[in-house]
Amino acid sequence: MNVEKSVPNASELRWFTSSHSSGEGGQCVEVAVASGAVHVRDSKDVTVSALTVPARAWRVFVGFAGTDGTA
Template structure:
């Protein structure tokens, strides 16, 4: 994971509660979607290819 994730525009789902706990944040970049723990943004994020992220979102929205 590159150290350049701090420049990304991170956001949480609109379904996240106002307490801010138990959430992940995502940032969409040209080649990948980056994911991190919103409770501890100093921990490493991970990146998923845009196609893989799309498959994940489709799968999750079917549940």
């Protein structure tokens, strides 16, 4: 079974950076949350396609990133 999901146009998404980002043009990513998925892109080159991951996978990643990595 081949099911295609509609990916929103990047300009239709509300992108944000981490509250820890300095805003001085450093190494940073932007994140946008959409129905059932999270999109991640390079803040320095927003013309490159975003990485799209299922929302559940993003929650697991963020939960793990907030630990000391021994879990």
